[in-house]
Amino acid sequence: MHYKNFKTVLYCVTGWVNHVTEEQLRKEAEFFQKYVGVDKIYLEAFRDEFSKQEQLDLIKRVMKDYGIEVSGGITTVCPDQNESDKKRQRLFNTMCYCNEPMRELTKKVSEYTAANFDEFIIDDFFFTQCMCEDCVREKGERTWEEFRLAKMMEVSRDLIIGPAKKVNPKVRIIIKYPNWRESYQETGYNPGQQREIFDAIYTGTETRHGALQDQHLPRYLSYSLMRYMESVAPGRNGGGWFDPYDCDRIDTYLEQAYLTAFSKPKEMMMFCWPSLAGDKRATPLGFMYERLDAILSKVGEPVGLKVYIPFNSQGEDHVEDYLGMAGVPMEPVCEFPSEAGKVLLTAAALKDSEIVKKLTDFVGGGGHAIVTSGFMIGALAKFPEIRQLTSVSYNERVLTVDEFQSPSAIGFGKEYVGSKAAITFPLLEHRNNATWSIMNAGHGEYHESILCYDTYGKGRLTTLVLPDMPSRIYDLPATVLTSIRKELSVSDLWIDASAGVSLFTYDNKTFGLYAYTWDGCKPVEFTIYIKGEHKVLKRIQDSENPLPWKSFPLPVKSIHPLDFRTKEMVSEFHVRMTPGEFDFFEIDG
Numbered sequence: 001m002h003y004k005n006f007k008t009v010l011y012c013v014t015g016w017v018n019h020v021t022e023e024q025l026r027k028e029a030e031f032f033q034k035y036v037g038v039d040k041i042y043l044e045a046f047r048d049e050f051s052k053q054e055q056l057d058l059i060k061r062v063m064k065d066y067g068i069e070v071s072g073g074i075t076t077v078c079p080d081q082n083e084s085d086k087k088r089q090r091l092f093n094t095m096c097y098c099n100e101p102m103r104e105l106t107k108k109v110s111e112y113t114a115a116n117f118d119e120f121i122i123d124d125f126f127f128t129q130c131m132c133e134d135c136v137r138e139k140g141e142r143t144w145e146e147f148r149l150a151k152m153m154e155v156s157r158d159l160i161i162g163p164a165k166k167v168n169p170k171v172r173i174i175i176k177y178p179n180w181r182e183s184y185q186e187t188g189y190n191p192g193q194q195r196e197i198f199d200a201i202y203t204g205t206e207t208r209h210g211a212l213q214d215q216h217l218p219r220y221l222s223y224s225l226m227r228y229m230e231s232v233a234p235g236r237n238g239g240g241w242f243d244p245y246d247c248d249r250i251d252t253y254l255e256q257a258y259l260t261a262f263s264k265p266k267e268m269m270m271f272c273w274p275s276l277a278g279d280k281r282a283t284p285l286g287f288m289y290e291r292l293d294a295i296l297s298k299v300g301e302p303v304g305l306k307v308y309i310p311f312n313s314q315g316e317d318h319v320e321d322y323l324g325m326a327g328v329p330m331e332p333v334c335e336f337p338s339e340a341g342k343v344l345l346t347a348a349a350l351k352d353s354e355i356v357k358k359l360t361d362f363v364g365g366g367g368h369a370i371v372t373s374g375f376m377i378g379a380l381a382k383f384p385e386i387r388q389l390t391s392v393s394y395n396e397r398v399l400t401v402d403e404f405q406s407p408s409a410i411g412f413g414k415e416y417v418g419s420k421a422a423i424t425f426p427l428l429e430h431r432n433n434a435t436w437s438i439m440n441a442g443h444g445e446y447h448e449s450i451l452c453y454d455t456y457g458k459g460r461l462t463t464l465v466l467p468d469m470p471s472r473i474y475d476l477p478a479t480v481l482t483s484i485r486k487e488l489s490v491s492d493l494w495i496d497a498s499a500g501v502s503l504f505t506y507d508n509k510t511f512g513l514y515a516y517t518w519d520g521c522k523p524v525e526f527t528i529y530i531k532g533e534h535k536v537l538k539r540i541q542d543s544e545n546p547l548p549w550k551s552f553p554l555p556v557k558s559i560h561p562l563d564f565r566t567k568e569m570v571s572e573f574h575v576r577m578t579p580g581e582f583d584f585f586e587i588d589g
């Protein structure tokens with residue numbers, strides 16, 4: 001391995017496999033080994049067409065000369081198999097698994113791949129959205145979600161795994177899950193059950209440019225989805241997979257690599273060989289991988305606020321990632337984290353029919369639960385028993401806000417700030433002194449709480465009201481975001497900054513910061529607050545010869561009481577960062 005903490009891998013698509021010459025292959029391999037350092041490739045056996053046996057053999061032989069490990073890959077897409085297939089409107093040429101010729105082709109693809117490799121990965125076109133007459137007939141009275149979840153389990157078992165293991169009993173089969181987690185159930189991706197039959201999983205971490213795309217994925221997803229998938233199959237999440245497409249600048253591409261690495265993956269998958277060979281986006285990767293590798297040798301296991309996202313759920317899509325982009329460390333999980341001290345529930349958690357019972361038991365037993373406005377609105381409509389925990393109500397009104405009253409970052413008192421433009425929230429009301437407001441927002445004479453809490457049993461239920469459009473979270477004033485960060489913190493540290501800086505926390509008193517590249521390149525200055533008395537923060541050096549300023553520890557700015565109600569102390573550090581850079585620290589004591 002070129003790096004201590006992860007393998008670097010490339011995916012090679014069939015169209016390239018079938019046409020690359022040995023001379024071109026060696027030239028491109030030299031490029032990758034010079035600038036990146038490649039440990040392994042996934043060599044595709046099928047995508048619309050089969051890879052030729054002689055080409056697979058050629059590439060395997062050449063990779064051996066470079067010490068590069070070779071596994072297989074397949075992408076389950078194909079052109080029409082006969083004239084009747086033209087009636088099947090298949091997105092991206094994905095298979096119709098109610099079509100016998102396509103089912104037979106899928107089986108042959110799996111057998112061919114298993115005959116050539118002891119391990120292969122399935123690219124994230126392993127889904128179905130076909131609604132042809134055959135699919136409608138087989139679906140019957142079931143919903144499309146029910147039909148497709150069952151259908152893709154049958155396809156996984158009978159057309160992929162079974163045939164492959166009959167040909168090669170020792171073959172290891174990996175299913176890659178795409179970046180669109182909120183839509184899995186609508187297309188048949190079924191990690192809750194597929195994790196039981198596949199040998200491993202893999203995670204799509206490509207976020208690209210967040211604006212002007214139908215996926216609208218916050219870049220923090222490159223980190224958070226890796227953590228979620230680790231909860232799906234602990235120890236069997238093979239790595240993160242990102243690509244260079246729709247990346248308007250090199251930093252946009254590299255950010256995918258950084259955030260994937262911060263999650264501590266086993267492999268860093270770059271898609272794909274022909275797209276990156278000779279491309280300027282690839283040239284900084286080796287340098288940055290060395291820096292990331294040095295950091296990962298020092299940090300522990302990632303920790304963050306547990307966010308419960310049940311299987312087959314959808315609601316407030318990726319709101320945890322928008323909060324992650326605003327500096328809240330997140331740890332999404334697929335099972336309710338009853339042993340955690342603090343948990344965040346978004347509207348996605350409403351998929352769990354027992355969620356209010358779990359919430360009641362959790363809070364009653366001493367836990368601190370934070371629920372978003374989307375969760376609360378849905379729960380009030382779907383689970384009336386939620387009213388036993390709070391006086392919060394919703395009457396389908398909106399709150400248009402340009403003024404905020406938030407707690408002071410440290411100490412006692414309030415701060416009054418305005419936003420640059422009006423922001424719309426759902427209006428959640430509460431009964432004064434039955435529920436207590438932490439932070440209010442509004443305009444003129446009318447304000448309502450956007451952060452409030454109830455006590456129940458031994459614990460606490462906090463309601464966090466979020467803007468109707470989740471990206472407007474980025475427009476909230478820094479002091480407002482800091483109040484949210486402080487309430488959601490699980491690691492006794494938080495930052496006081498505008499959105500666009502992510503905080504990554506680990507279980508060995510280490511943490512990292514990343515400042516995102518937006519349309520400008522102005523450095524950002526902000527404050528880190530850490531509970532306790534700490535005189536310095538030691539920087540984790542990311543190379544043998546770090547930049548001069550990275551050789552020095554960060555001195556404390558001040559140490560003072562957290563607020564007037566407690567003797568607990570807090571240490572304050574000042575940070576200045578350039579967008580596109582990351583910085584990691586160790587906390588003393």
